[in-house]
Amino acid sequence: MTGSDESSTFDVENSRRQFPALARSVAGKQAIFLDGPAGSQTPQCVIDAMVDYLAHTNANHGGVFATSRESDHILHEARRAAADFVGTRDPDEIVFGANMTSLTFALSRALAHTWQPGDEVLVTQLDHDGNVAPWMLAANDAGATIREVRVRPEDCTLDLDDLKEKLSPRTKLAAITCASNLAGTITPLREIARLVQKHGALLYLDATHLAPHRLLDVARWDCDFLVCSAYKFFGPHVGLLWGKRELLGMLPAYKVRPAGNGLPDRWMTGTQNHEGIAGLRAAIDYLAEIGWRVAIGAGERRAAIVAAMEAIAAHEQSLSRHLLAGLAAMESIRVHGVCQPNRLDERVPTVAFTHKWLKPRAIAERLAEQGIFAWHGHNYALRLSESLGLEPDGAVRIGLLHYNTTAEIDRTLEVLANLQ
Ligand SMILES: Cc1ncc(COP(=O)(O)O)c(C=O)c1O
Incomplete structure (x- = not known):
């Protein structure tokens, strides 16, 4: 499908280095951007x-x-x-x-x-x-x-x-x-x-x-x-x-x-x-570059984009698996959406969850104190939030992108595990 004759795996660190915003810290801690669904960061080539x-x-x-x-x-x-x-x-x-x-x-x-x-x-x-x-x-x-x-x-x-x-x-x-x-x-x-x-x-x-x-x-x-x-x-x-x-x-x-x-x-x-x-x-072109890196010989830009999105999807699925497993282990947290590890191709790594007694905003604030950026509320998916019975507070939304890492998920899970 990619027309490539050689392939390598997606290099998340190489991608991260291209995004100046990811170097930011908050209160002495490296910021973690889990707010991608409301807007991703931009690589230097875009700037x-x-x-x-x-x-x-x-x-x-x-x-x-x-x-x-x-x-x-x-x-x-x-x-x-x-x-x-x-x-x-x-x-x-x-x-x-x-x-x-x-x-x-x-x-x-x-x-x-x-x-x-x-x-x-x-x-x-x-x-x-x-x-x-x-x-x-x-x-x-x-x-x-x-x-x-x-x-x-x-x-x-x-x-x-x-x-x-x-x-x-x-x-x-x-x-x-x-x-x-x-x-x-x-x-x-x-x-x-x-x-x-x-x-x-x-x-x-x-x-x-x-x-x-x-x-x-x-x-x-x-x-x-x-x-x-x-x-x-x-x-x-x-x-x-x-x-x-x-x-x-x-x-x-x-x-x-x-x-x-x-x-x-x-x-x-x-x-x-x-x-x-x-x-x-x-x-x-930034995305196509990923394709040309993971599938050398991917050929024209469309073929490179195809290769890039395959590599991104594979990386993101492993992030989803890790995040969902961590959340499933927390008794006070309920994920809304596809959760089963064998159904990861039915979802992107955007995960909505609620907590037994803490409101979504309070959780987003606790994450923000630790330099972790995540949205709360209905995020304009108003009817979904209503039909899940989540209004007026909505849910916490963790939105991962290809520049996120397993280590970032671990730091996030640690904050969530210590919520009370
Ligand atoms: C699925 C979806 N559709 C539409 C929109 C609205 O996009 P825009 O801000 O470009 O109008 C958003 C923004 O969050 C979205 O996530």
Whole structure:
């Protein structure tokens, strides 16, 4: 699959050295970043790409002079990198924007023009609200009906029987996450795509949480749209939307009149975050570099990304196994989500847990005192937190990324073991 003729294992220390933020300490202790699901740290190459853009090629789009031409070249190269990242051959299918939520609002507003009363839009209890509220508002504007697919609270997986039951010829679109940003569940995308397509509906995938952990593959998944944000996969705060060319070309985009009507310009409202887009490309190249290191001869960038994500997934699975085993040994802690060691391919290393008597915020504070950064609350996975009965406090979320280590997990488990 990687086309490689030689492979070596993922070198976590080599990756860590590239992230200046990881050298930080708090109160004399090395900081531990377990806050990745809310935003990863960035390697030096991303920081350099952004500084370099501002220092040498800072210009607006479409001019005939040197900096504008160079800037446009950088944007084009970033689109090519993003195409490799999501798995399309067509860079014009890549749209950049402020973030996942803003891009989803833009697209949902356009899609709403194609809906009418009686049409239905499916959302899920597993999703971040960024992939729920825009669809609720757009459906409301069109007089369409929202239907919500349930999760199975026992393991935080999407209830596919409920999905089957709620799909019908009236369904126009299903908005579904690739992975839960609270419980870490990966959704079975091929199966979901088959079900959705059987009813002639469009499939809008939120890959924001999956992107730093697993390969994105729009061609294999056969979805219609996919959205994510670079700040979750080691880049800056820029959103990325992929859509099938014919859909992006046909839908009524909200745009200013002088802006081009071709792809992707018709979706890229206003002046973009050019330095951020330069950084996004560097983040994708950072991942490709991992692939070229672990699979010498991996060939082109897409093949290198495939190799990188395989290596990252293997490293992260061993982190998940270690963390889940440590938490399982603590009587006062309950993990919400897939826990069994033989089901680790159904989850990313994002682990939500609650404690018998301590509130999530109190635990996050205890971790923070020790220089361990972790989030608490619903993390915008509002319906999941509600359906698990965790509101208003939510859960503690430990979010591991490829730059985390077993030693960091041990230090975290030690703090949790001493909670009282
Ligand atoms: C799964 C998921 N979807 C959507 C979002 C929203 O992303 P953005 O901040 O880019 O709008 C997040 C952010 O945490 C997320 O984790």
